[in-house]
Amino acid sequence: MGKKGRRFAVWRCASRINHGTKYCHDSPALREEPLQAAILAAVNPVMSQQEALGWDRSRAPCGWS
Numbered sequence: 451m452g453k454k455g456r457r458f459a460v461w462r463c464a465s466r467i468n469h470g471t472k473y474c475h476d477s478p479a480l481r482e483e484p485l486q487a488a489i490l491a492a493v494n495p496v497m498s499q500q501e502a503l504g505w506d507r508s509r510a511p512c513g514w515s
Contacts (some may be wrong), residue, residue: 482503 459482466474496503 458482 460479461482463474463477466477470496
């Protein structure tokens with residue numbers, strides 16, 4: 451739980467989850483929201499250049515454009 455008893459999603463090293471501190475001594479828990487924001491900040495500029503990358507939108511899965 452986070453501060454004041456609120457729950458939030460976190461990401462953690464799988465080795466830390468499965469084996470405790472045996473293999474991952476320093477494994478911080480990363481909050482999901484900032485991680486998602488960082489991934490989107492990296493992906494969005496690339497996706498905005500779909501035509502330059504040669505992505506054929508007509509072959510994209512449903513809902514992708």
